[in-house]
Amino acid sequence: MLSQIKDIAAPLAPRLIEIRRHLHSNPELSGQEYKTAAYVAGVLSSCGLHVQELVGKTGAIATLPGTGEDSRLLAIRTDMDGLPIQERTGLDYASQLPGIMHACGHDVHTTIGLGTAMILAQLAVQQGGLPGSIRFLFQPAEETAQGASWMIRDGAMAGVSAILGVHTFPTIPGGSIGIRYGALTAAADDLELIITGESGHGARPHEAIDAIWIAAQVITTLQQAISRTHNPLRPVVLTVGQIQGGRAPNVIADQVRMLGTVRSLHPETSAALPAWIEKIVASVCQMYGAKYQLNYRRGVPSVQNDLALTQLTESAAAEAWGNDRVQILPEPSLGAEDFSLYLDHAPGTMFRLGVAFEDQPNYPLHHPQFQVNEVAILTGVVTMAYAAYKYWFHR
Numbered sequence: 001m002l003s004q005i006k007d008i009a010a011p012l013a014p015r016l017i018e019i020r021r022h023l024h025s026n027p028e029l030s031g032q033e034y035k036t037a038a039y040v041a042g043v044l045s046s047c048g049l050h051v052q053e054l055v056g057k058t059g060a061i062a063t064l065p066g067t068g069e070d071s072r073l074l075a076i077r078t079d080m081d082g083l084p085i086q087e088r089t090g091l092d093y094a095s096q097l098p099g100i101m102h103a104c105g106h107d108v109h110t111t112i113g114l115g116t117a118m119i120l121a122q123l124a125v126q127q128g129g130l131p132g133s134i135r136f137l138f139q140p141a142e143e144t145a146q147g148a149s150w151m152i153r154d155g156a157m158a159g160v161s162a163i164l165g166v167h168t169f170p171t172i173p174g175g176s177i178g179i180r181y182g183a184l185t186a187a188a189d190d191l192e193l194i195i196t197g198e199s200g201h202g203a204r205p206h207e208a209i210d211a212i213w214i215a216a217q218v219i220t221t222l223q224q225a226i227s228r229t230h231n232p233l234r235p236v237v238l239t240v241g242q243i244q245g246g247r248a249p250n251v252i253a254d255q256v257r258m259l260g261t262v263r264s265l266h267p268e269t270s271a272a273l274p275a276w277i278e279k280i281v282a283s284v285c286q287m288y289g290a291k292y293q294l295n296y297r298r299g300v301p302s303v304q305n306d307l308a309l310t311q312l313t314e315s316a317a318a319e320a321w322g323n324d325r326v327q328i329l330p331e332p333s334l335g336a337e338d339f340s341l342y343l344d345h346a347p348g349t350m351f352r353l354g355v356a357f358e359d360q361p362n363y364p365l366h367h368p369q370f371q372v373n374e375v376a377i378l379t380g381v382v383t384m385a386y387a388a389y390k391y392w393f394h395r
């Protein structure tokens with residue numbers, strides 16, 4: 001079956017590159033993917049798939065029905081949004097929109113979703129149908145971690161038995177696949193902390209409660225406590241990225257507000273973090289007489305790749321491209337991915353698609369010069385289509 005899939009995919013490659021370049025030139029920000037979704041719906045309809053538009057606000061869903069021999073439903077999720085970044089690649093198909101860029105490879109992901117749909121639709125015709133049904137999820141607003149929850153709210157995961165996803169990765173060579181067992185990405189939560197002291201003359205600190213000094217103590221204590229009270233094999237990263245307070249050099253500040261991000265990999269660690277942070281904040285503030293308000297907002301959980309489905313994608317990639325083009329990734333990323341929200345509804349796995357060049361510099365995701373080695377598109381669609389095919393024979 002792999003050779004049939006490759007035979008269908010090879011002549012589609014130029015068309016897929018054309019699709020990807022069209023998407024790359026016309027990026028849309030999170031939650032505004034109207035033209036992208038309409039374009040996606042057009043391509044899917046032309047393959048004979050039934051498309052539901054405006055699912056998850058600006059997302060789309062298409063279904064390839066199976067023969068019913070297998071009652072399971074497999075979902076394939078790709079994301080569609082660009083980023084508020086001014087592109088500086090100099091490519092002739094660079095973004096035509098000032099200040100918006102596909103700098104996270106979601107143009108490639110969308111293309112892979114479309115290419116996989118094209119391949120599997122043709123394969124279904126050749127085979128007289130695939131055993132079970134496949135639902136293609138084209139998700140908006142991944143960068144703002146909103147889109148997956150919008151899709152789920154609109155029923156995208158109803159009846160789904162398993163879900164597959166893909167993300168480009170600029171440190172893996174183009175044409176190779178990265179497989180990660182267990183945690184792929186981190187849980188990412190937001191933190192807002194307001195510390196309130198009492199203003200006073202800068203020369204008489206004993207008559208005031210210095211919110212800036214107490215904020216410094218809180219930050220230092222939190223960082224030291226991570227190092228000394230957490231299991232170092234279960235990482236936590238706490239970054240205070242923004243801090244504001246005070247009005248004049250000789251006036252003691254009565255209030256400081258700080259904003260931060262908190263990352264962790266293990267679900268038990270993530271669950272314990274809000275209470276642990278509050279305990280430290282409360283004890284430092286109490287020691288020096290300050291009040292505090294802590295707003296801890298849960299973001300997305302960690303992506304935990306399912307063992308059996310990860311074995312499935314690994315074997316699909318290894319059969320398709322050989323073991324030397326499959327890397328087992330030893331480490332997760334502390335980035336976040338809202339693919340994790342789907343995993344509350346069905347097991348799933350996300351693989352990394354290598355997009356690095358051998359002969360030119362490679363820039364990280366979200367960089368204004370981020371570029372994709374387009375050989376990866378064929379690698380991605382064949383791997384995804386073959387993994388989806390193998391799913392029906394894998395229990």
Ligand SMILES: [Zn+2]
Pocket residue numbers: 104143365366
């Ligand atoms: Zn991104």
Ligand SMILES: [Zn+2]
Pocket residue numbers: 104105106142167
């Ligand atoms: Zn991304």
